Amino acid sequence: MKRQKRDRLERAHAKGYQAGLIGKSKDACPYEMVDAKGQWYGGWRSAVEERVTGLETH
Numbered sequence: 394m395k396r397q398k399r400d401r402l403e404r405a406h407a408k409g410y411q412a413g414l415i416g417k418s419k420d421a422c423p424y425e426m427v428d429a430k431g432q433w434y435g436g437w438r439s440a441v442e443e444r445v446t447g448l449e450t451h
Contacts (some may be wrong), residue, residue, distance in 0.1 A: 399428025402432045409433035 405424055409432065412421055419437055426431040 398419065402428060405429040405432040406436035409436030411436075412439045413437040417445075 402409050409422070412433075413436065417437075419434065420438070422430055422433045
């Protein structure tokens with residue numbers, strides 16, 4: 394995979410993660426391309442899981 398494409402997908406994942414941390418809805422995904430959208434959702438899911446797990450441990 395080209396570095397530029399990988400960087401773009403990594404950025405989409407990071408943006409999704411940040412959105413999940415602050416509690417944004419999954420519908421807030423700004424991406425249209427399937428690859429980027431999948432990465433954004435993956436980051437969002439990771440953050441939501443961490444938030445839920447963090448709440449359960451307190």
